[in-house]
Amino acid sequence: MSVIRSQDVQAEGIPVTSCWNCRAAVTGAHFCAACGKVQPLPTGASYFAFFGLPQKLTIEPASLEGQFHMLSWKLHPDNFVRASEFERNLSLERSSQLNDAYRTLRDPIARVEYLLEHLGVRKEGTTKQQAPPELLEEVFELNESLDELREARAAGGDVAVLQGRLEDAQQNFQEKLDEVDAELAGLGRQWDAAVDFGGDDSKKQALLARMNELLNRRAYIRNLVAGVAKELGS
């Protein structure tokens, strides 16, 4: 598995290349240390590496934001209005990557999703849509209540009781969502510790697999909550 290969920025496997302008050696840095020219994005570099961060899940928001502003100042296409088309494109490419990386990493959930995708544990766009088995019964009841509400509305019947029941269900699922988030945060800390202290492979794999399960569960519950909110709002 490719999981363990990338523990820190140096180990991300960014090949040493030479600066397109002065031929000095560069290893994924935004600018060439020798001539200061903006460099192409290395293939396969992660959002973490873009910010010079280790692949850990605890990120201090203020320092990430500070980095974002500092890099925006340096990489923004406004700085390259008068540069060659080649450099303008490099600036555009790096600025886009900066904005995408910041948008992803500043959100704790998107951050976990990204890490799992980057490490090949989670395939993009393959969120499982079947109900987690332990939720089956509650989901069944919820769908029943939703159907009843729609029918009652169509028939012009009394909907207050049904609405109350749905609001309770919504509350219940919202709490489950909070539980999932808390567990994810805990796993994130364990992951960070494993990265710091070189935890063994099988332990890391288990953490990643559990996080992936939780993300699927989270996506499923969130859809439910959104569906109920939409029905109650209509």
Place this chain on the structure above:
Amino acid sequence: MGRVVGIDLGTTFSLIAYLDAQTRAPVCIPGPYGSTLCPSVVSVGHDGKVIVGEPARAKLLKQPERTIYSVKRLMGRGVADVQDELKIFPFRIDPGSDNVIRVRLGDKSFTAPEISAYILRELKSWAEAYFKEPVDRAVITVPAYFNDAQRQATKDAGRLAGLEVLRLVNEPTAAALAYGLHRQKRGHVAVYDFGGGTFDISILKLISTNEGDIYQVLATNGDTHLGGDDIDNALLELARREIRDKFDVEFDHRGEAIQTLRKSLIRAKHELSTADKTIVQYPLEAKGMYIREITRAEFDELIRPIIARTMAPVKMALADAKLAPKEMDEVVLVGGSTRIPLVRKTVGDYFQRTPHCELDPDEVVALGAAVQADILETGVKTMLLLDVTPLSLGIETMGGVIAKIIPRNSTIPASAQELFTTGVENQTAIDVHVLQGERELA
């Protein structure tokens, strides 16, 4: 190379500004009538000559069939998009138009960018007379909530007017720029921009770094069809109804008479920004005189629903920025419609602070555009604007469902990738239908 300027191409008025090299302060350039405001009105004479601005506004009464105002409402839009506007605005759409609207002025027809280009040319001539030098490049402002077609139409107008458009800057962002320079304030700023035809709200964060200031737009929202024009139309509806009931006079909504009535109602609206009441008088020839006192209280009740419509975008922008109203350090008012006391009160109550309006709400957008133009021109970067995409971007997938790929309020430039599979076996080609907006179905 000629001079570079900043232009606010507004629904009601347009302005042109530059950055004074000595004072480093942006300044609006006055036109031949002494005002920095050029009415966004274009009129075509019987001889085919096109006139713009103040003299064209005079033609609005004499030759309404040859004169157009609020053309910004038609920028980048197709006939189907503007059906609601056509009921209220006296646009004479060429019956041959489909995707691109053509407007008839006298015996000729024009696209919206062509008409806007006349306004831009007029402003350009003001600046050239002022500098005694050619002007060939500009930063033009657009409502933050303009979509790509509306932005492209604005760029086309610039090109037709012989201007290289260096950048389109969002109006509230430009206002924040001018305002930030003026006040040297830092923190969260809400810019409430209520103009003649469009409403925008932007939530920004102003940051000072060792190298310079960063203006980061956190979220933007708005309604490209909500403005002072709607207030004028509400007043007009009221007057038309009363005149119909009392005098049995019906107005042709494209005629000359209604323009005269409209003009006196707009004057009444302006007066009610400072006075508690005003009187509208409108002669109905043989049938007598329509005399109507309008109090501030009655005016407020009439426009309350229009003002209320601005608050939904405000709430959405704050939710996207993940901020509460009370977390704003400053609230800035932009656009002529923010002179209305009820607007100021509504905004002040919501944010629980007195909004700022010390810069002229008509000029502030053009001033900000001039600042950005100077930075692009000189390459001397003292500040950086980080703007966002106002609408989500996605592609149409099977069954017309939109897969959003770049969410609204993402900092630009942005990129994103997502994996899609083909719909049938052995499919050899795909059409990628890129969509902008928040709907879930194409």
